Amino acid sequence: MALLFWAVGVLAYLVAVFHRQSLSVAGLDAAERMGVSEAGMATLAMLQLLVYALMQVPVGVLLDRFGSKRLLLTGALTMAAGQLVFALSDNLLYGIAARMLIGLGDAMTFISVVRLVNLAFPPHRNPLLLQLTGLIGQLGAIASTVPMIASLHTYGWAPTFYGAAGVGVVMAVLLIAVLRDKPSGQAAEPGLKAAWTHPGTRLGMWTHVATQCSAAAFLLLWGYPFLVEGQGLAPQTAGVLLATLTAVGMVCGPVLGYLAGRYPLRRSWLVLGVIGSTAAAWTAVLAWPGHAPLWLLVVLVVVLAANGPGSMIGFDYARTFNPAGRIGAATGIVNGGGFLASMSVIALIAIGLEVFDDYRLAFLLQYPVWLLGVVQVLRYRAKARRLLAQLDEGLGEVRGAQEPALGTKALD
Known part of the structure; x- marks a missing residue:
């Protein structure tokens, strides 16, 4: 059942x-x-x-x-x-x-x-x-x-x-x-403060913020207008590219899940890799003179497809650092933070379009969000390491199985 x-x-x-x-x-x-x-x-x-x-x-x-x-x-x-x-x-x-x-x-x-x-x-x-x-x-x-x-x-x-x-x-x-x-x-109120103040929860939240926001803004609102109005694609072609992003994401999910489970000591490097590849793909598209070729737009949506699965690592941090009694609060913090970031990126792109009337310049406003996310991931990874070193806490079930604590190296 x-x-x-x-x-x-x-x-x-x-x-x-x-x-x-x-x-x-x-x-x-x-x-x-x-x-x-x-x-x-x-x-x-x-x-x-x-x-x-x-x-x-x-x-x-x-x-x-x-x-x-x-x-x-x-x-x-x-x-x-x-x-x-x-x-x-x-x-x-x-x-x-x-x-x-x-x-x-x-x-x-x-x-x-x-x-x-x-x-x-x-x-x-x-x-x-x-x-x-x-x-x-x-x-x-x-x-x-x-x-x-x-x-x-x-x-x-x-x-x-x-x-x-x-x-x-x-x-x-x-x-x-x-x-x-x-x-x-x-x-659940008593668990809210404990979940929020733990740097492991913040690490999960900023992971979700930095990895999810670009693809979420693309899928939720700006991808279709960008492809049709900004890149001159036919509506049907734009729809196929949006569907491709989602379909490839369904493949990326198990791959990133396997890697996070196989190499739990390197989860944050997976996060940084997703952010870096996303920024690189957008840079190539936005820097291309005139309309980007279709193959490059395909590359963009394939790279964006890793954003959603990458953001799931944030939930893994929430599960790892919080006991069952406050997992709901921790998960809500991680999820809410990620979607607030997505909302911010959508707003920034809208402001960019109103001010510049140019999709290229508007989409450049994603870069400060990625930069802030990277800084915060590194910051809270270091804070969590220090806390674990001080309290000798274990990370618990890093791979979903009941295993011994991995110590501070689990945040690498």
Whole structure:
């Protein structure tokens, strides 16, 4: 039964990813329908991410009190309501309300599945199942690209988003019929401060910040306009590239998961490698005179595909440094920090477009975020090393199995 419950939870996460990223290919249609500029569209994505990020820690507290089923069900119905409002939207106010509902429901989903995995399976299976959760969930991103584009062009705005709302209702019925869990009834507040003040949690948060933000901004909002308006690609080609990013990410996930498990003493170097390769790929595209060739854009999306799987290392740090009693709070901190960074990058690109009216200059504003992330990863890695040296703490289950502590070298 545990596998069945996990499968239903993963399906709920897949649907949440579909709802979350449905704006990415509807951005140009939404701007025309609502009569807003790039900054207005950025407002929709920013508010969706802001609600998601700000709700992470509160959701962790509610999760310990009410359990995964109730939060997954509430999340599915809230996102369905958001898509229904979006289908009826013809101005920015309704659009904002719709995307905030989607952000609220989305915030309840992934962290609930993480708790489900932690309670339903032995510790040595958790890391693999968490990677598979992220991997399978990305199928929702694929469903939000080419199929959504085809539906918008074939059936139009309202029928497409009515259909999206219907998917959420079906998911809610499935959760009611199949999923079972037992809430702990424990309040999690005492663990929040301990989780936040531990440098290992901060290391996980900054890992998530620096690795996720570029690909998240690309998929959630700016990738499709950049490829179509900035690079002159046909809408169908842009949709294929966005789907390719997600598909390649599904391959990168197990690879990075294997490397992190095989070489746990070098996890931070994997993180730095993801950040460095992302910056290098963007530099090549933005420095190319005129439109970048298609092969280089393919290279860009392939490199961006490692961002999401790389950010999962942040959750591994949260699990490694925190006991089970505060894992929800730590996971919420890591996840919320990453999405706040994604929101910041989306806002910076929007500001860049308003000021410079040039995609190249706007996308240069990602670089300060990467630089800050690298500095903070190195900083909190050093702090965690010092703390472990002082307290002689162990890192616990670095590879998901019950192994002896690895000491401070586990942060290399």
